Amino acid sequence: MEDWSLHPPWVWLPPSHYREEDNQPARFFLFRKTFSWQPDDHDQDDQDDQPVLLHVSADSRYRLFVNGHRVSFGPCKSPRGQWHYETVDIRPHLRRGRHRNVLSARVLRYSSLVPGSSSIVSRPRPGFLLVPAVPGRPPVGTDTPWRCCEETTRRIVPRSEWNYLLGPPFLCINERVTEDAALAGWHSPPYDDAAWPAAVPQETAAVQMLPVVSPWRLAPRPIPALPETPGRLDGVIQTHGAVSADQWTALIRADQPVVVPARARVTVDLAVAHLLTAFDLGVDTSPVPRPRSKADRSDPRGGRARLYGPRDFYTVAAGQPAHAFEPFWFRCFRYCQLDIVTADAPLTVSGIALRETSYPLPVTTxxxxxxxxxxxxxxxxxxxxxxxxxxxxxxxxxxxxxxxxxxxxxxxxxxxxxxxxxxxxxxxxxxxxxxxxxxxxxxxxxxxxxxxxxxxxxxxxxxxxxxxxxxxxxxxxxxxxxxxxxxxxxxxxxxxxxxxxxxxxxxxxxxxxxxxxxxxxxxxxxxxxxxxxxxxxxxxxxxxxxxxxxxxxxxxxxxxxxxxxxxxxxxxxxxxxxxxxxxxxxxxxxxxxxxxxxxxxxxxxxxxxxxxxxxxxxxxxxxxxxxxxxxxxxxxxxxxxxxxxxxxxxxxxxxxxxxxxxxxxxxxxxxxxxxxxxxxxxxxxxxxxxxxxxxxxxxxxxxxxxFGVTPLEPGFARVRIAPRRELLEAAEGTLHTPRGDLHLRWAQGEALTVEATREMAVEVVLGATTYPTVLAPGETVCFQ
CATH class of the missing domain: 1.50.10.10 (Glycosyltransferase)
Known part of the structure; x- marks a missing residue:
């Protein structure tokens, strides 16, 4: 079988519907594929939970959905000369038989001409790629018909609107969104995408007699997917307007809706217990009287503090039964502010959620x-x-x-x-x-x-x-x-x-x-x-x-x-x-x-x-x-x-x-x-x-x-254990080493006890005395 990565089916909007990159740092695009899914005849019912794997990537970033469910976010940032793709199992979200299934993706394309995010790379041309790991199963690859359009009502806030009191605009991730009724439910099966143009292939194959190759040299994602763990905001700092602090507290803790009256403006400053990185709907920074002057980060100064930070803007469309906003990129925040202005109708806020994300490092120390x-x-x-x-x-x-x-x-x-x-x-x-x-x-x-x-x-x-x-x-x-x-x-x-x-x-x-x-x-x-x-x-x-x-x-x-x-x-x-x-x-x-x-x-x-x-x-x-x-x-x-x-x-x-x-x-x-x-x-x-x-x-x-745990030889072939008991009167902890974990414990006037999960050659140093020994798995050894 020919390696798909040599000639991947990258697609994009047809030229008649795509404006070439101009002075905007980034733009958003939507892709959709409707299909039915039925396991092959030789697949047994008891094998119906077998994974359905897809390879997916985009230039610059994508969020992939299956029947409205988030399933992948990428591509993973990559070094020069490589472009990563993710492999994702969509089986948990597929519907069998005659039911329609929809694969959809929102793609954020950073310009290759205008500076955008300082850590997200773009190639000279845009593209979206999806390939089944098993060719044609299901028949959803970008070598089959897809629909696409530009999401013109969502844009990245340009540098011309940046508050330079915050420093240079390195990230370029904040959004200005006007809700588009025509796109409501675009990533779910009932949506009708007949008016969208068909995606067309990007010409990436070599030109005859010229050594031209694809601008994307594909490589699998080398790190695990980042989890997105649901969470809540923890408290209300201060409020202004017709909605009380108690009402906001009931919203974030018990999902009790808040109604903002017509022709009103309300503001609430919300907090999490500690600074985190998450997908949320917020503005982030610390409550301070002016930029670059910070003292106690949890002091709201009697309600006189102001939040400084990048802003996202969301305008709802009248007549829609529900509204929802989340930023494409995660935010870092400890405090966030909602500033709501209503026109001739009230607005009900029914929930505020976040999904915390970071690299899933398994910490064993x-x-x-x-x-x-x-x-x-x-x-x-x-x-x-x-x-x-x-x-x-x-x-x-x-x-x-x-x-x-x-x-x-x-x-x-x-x-x-x-x-x-x-x-x-x-x-x-x-x-x-x-x-x-x-x-x-x-x-x-x-x-x-x-x-x-x-x-x-x-x-x-x-x-x-x-x-x-x-x-x-x-x-x-x-x-x-x-x-x-x-x-x-x-x-x-x-x-x-x-x-x-x-x-x-x-x-x-x-x-x-x-x-x-x-x-x-x-x-x-x-x-x-x-x-x-x-x-x-x-x-x-x-x-x-x-x-x-x-x-x-x-x-x-x-x-x-x-x-x-x-x-x-x-x-x-x-x-x-x-x-x-x-x-x-x-x-x-x-x-x-x-x-x-x-x-x-x-x-x-x-x-x-x-x-x-x-x-x-x-x-x-x-x-x-x-x-x-x-x-x-x-x-x-x-x-x-x-x-x-x-x-x-x-x-x-x-x-x-x-x-x-x-x-x-x-x-x-x-x-x-x-x-x-x-x-x-x-x-x-x-x-x-x-x-x-x-x-x-x-x-x-x-x-x-x-705790004094260091390698005596590369790779911890021998381990030095030299706790500074003069600085710690009592201590207990589990310390990771590449050779296995060590459990150390001591108290004032008592012996040091050491236990290893695997056999390990160690030198225990206590004062002027060194004890060379080999620890057996599970054995507890005491050193005076």
Whole structure:
């Protein structure tokens, strides 16, 4: 049988009914197929529950229905050079015999000419594809007749209407909908689509004598479908107009309808218990007096607070028996506002629902007890933050951008390895960044990317750390070999930018963003791409931290090479580290200060430079310990953001000062809890994103430091268990490792008990004593 993926039947509107892409960022299209379904004669009744599988995709996104039931949402975001399709079982929703069945799809097509969503890719031409997994069974593929039309009464709100107080319009997902009576029930069997034009094939086959191929190189979805779990709103914050707070509360809790009188305007601010990502009908943000100024997130300020956020608009059509609106794309929110204006007739609101969605990571690491008890809350907030920033990709933030950046994803992936055996999303992420390689050897700072964006050179170094993390936790030699060429290209890019006179990493290209971190002292008002790096970079063309980050990545690259037997390359990379260490010590250590300078000969200092000097062993021993203590005590140093605090924790671990400074380093997370954040914020400079996965460092600290579970060898071939009982008086938890789960428990004055679900070679470290042992499955061992 010929492989259908070589010549897939992509279809679209006929040219006479399709306006070519103009200045709109995106448009909506509807597709329908009516059919009857009867199992073949040789199919037995007792086999009637066998799956009926379809492959489906679209450019750019689709929502597929069977007889009005949602069955698939996609296609999954994909790297350059690939286009994913979903395989879905429609059997549960089919009706047998003479009953009519309808397959229908709403397709959101982002323009390939006008910037739309920054993380959703479009090919030069639109298309919709549906193919039965068993050819012709049922006969519903897009190589058979389908009907289609443009949904002109639903559109994406253009950038011209965007509120730039919220920042740039990265997502481009908000909608303005005018209910169209002619489309009522369009995805259900009774609807008559006779007036719709027939869909026509998109010409994707090769032209004779020319090597032209389809713009969509199809590949199956590599991750599971995202669940959509029904839920409810939890409370009413404030109301204005003729409907009382009690009435709104009865609606969201007991589905008691609310009637908005004619010629009235009512507003209600609604809340969920914690920030989440869901399909709902709402406007999302926190109740604040003005944008970018946030304190207690749950304080409505006596009813005077205002909600700021992107808006969706829905206008109902008169004479319709029922109205329903849900956005095509999920929203991130903790609060949402309904603003209802009626004309000459009342409007009844009979229900408000949501369907929560995120990547279904099976979390097997569980914190059951911890003293001090606020660690339990810190743990829960960290897990929720990661969940909200994990969908078809890892996301920097689910509210503003939903972009997958290498520095963010590196940390989110690492935290995920400590929680779950599922690394499918992580593998997809490694591939997406590898596919984003540019001719200069770097990977894209973000991938997938819906439109060209600024390069951030240092983020390529974090991709090397990302690959190293996967090695430590999963020890997949084939995966490491696959990506070593990309590692070499990144290394060579930085090597080519060493200043010959000073031996330091010099300036990057002018059209890049040499981003290091969100630091208030590094902001240049009105010039974002000149911000977020030490000012010494502008003055000297060399920021010390850039050289140190390069050395840090080189060390990890050397480990990767060692793992697959490339010893000479590993030696070469370590020799380059020694050269960088010498250059930094010679050029960036001022005699008048205990600190490393942010640039050669510049009396400016940051925590970042000191931390990476410690992590690269550019300073060692007692000198490194003194430097870290001074770094954390000095009030004038530029401070690391929540994300970069991860590396401060690592410097504390590296110098043996972890227990001494742990409470100080955890203080920013306790401060966020005091502001009633339910997820961790991006940083304390912008007061922008209230949910940022890179800030979930407490997961790493609780697993690898407080409970002390780390790999002694790649893939946890041997496991180190070194709990910090001086920081946790009592604790109990189940810790995931790729070799099986470990259950640890201790209380003040009692022994540590360890139980493994599988045989496991471990080294238990308690104080100055190490106990090498092999744990048998189900055996509980006590260590004094």
């Amino acid at each position: 569980r914190l059951l007890q911890a003293t001090p008890p606020d660690l339990m809350r810190i743990w829960a907030i960290s897990l929720r933050t990661l969940q909200n920033c994990r969908h078809e990709t890892y996301e920097d933030c689910p509210f503003y951008e939903q972009n997958q950046f290498a520095a963010d994803a590196r940390l989110q992936m690492r935290f995920g390895y400590q929680l779950s055996p599922d690394d499918r999303l992580a593998r997809k992420t490694l591939a997406e960044f590898d596919a984003s390689r540019t001719p200069d050897g770097l990977i894209g700072a973000q991938s997938p990317s819906g439109f060209p964006s600024r390069q951030i050179p240092l983020f390529s170094l974090f991709w090397i750390l990302m690959l190293h993390d996967h090695l430590r936790y999963h020890a997949d030699a084939a995966l490491v070999r696959r990506y070593l060429g990309t590692v070499d290209g990144i290394v060579q890019h930085f090597e080519a930018r060493l200043d010959a006179a000073r031996g330091l990493v010099g300036r990057f290209e002018a059209d890049t963003w040499p981003f290091v971190d969100w630091v208030a002292a590094w902001m240049v008002p009105g010039h974002i791409f000149a911000s977020c790096m030490p000012p010494a970079y502008h003055a000297t063309g060399a920021a010390t931290v850039n050289s140190l980050l390069y050395a840090y990545a080189l060390r990890h690259a050397a480990d990767l090479c060692d793992f697959v037997g490339r010893r000479s390359t590993a030696d070469e990379y370590r020799a380059r580290v020694a050269t960088l260490q010498a250059a930094v010590n010679a050029q960036c250590r001022g005699e008048a200060s205990a600190f490393y300078q942010d640039g050669p000969g510049v009396a400016q200092y940051s925590q970042h430079t000191q931390v990476f000097a410690i992590l690269t062993d550019t300073v060692t021993g007692d000198a490194a310990r003194r430097l870290l203590r001074q770094t954390l005590a000095a009030p004038g140093l530029a401070r690391c953001s929540y994300a970069m605090q991860f590396y401060v924790f690592r410097a504390a671990e590296h110098t043996g000062l972890y227990a001494e400074v742990f409470a100080q380093l955890l203080a920013p997370w306790r401060a966020m809890m005091a502001q009633n954040l339910t997820t961790w914020a991006e940083d304390d400079v912008n007061a922008r994103s209230d949910c940022h996965g890179w800030s979930a460092s407490p997961v790493n600290e609780i697993v690898t430091q407080l």
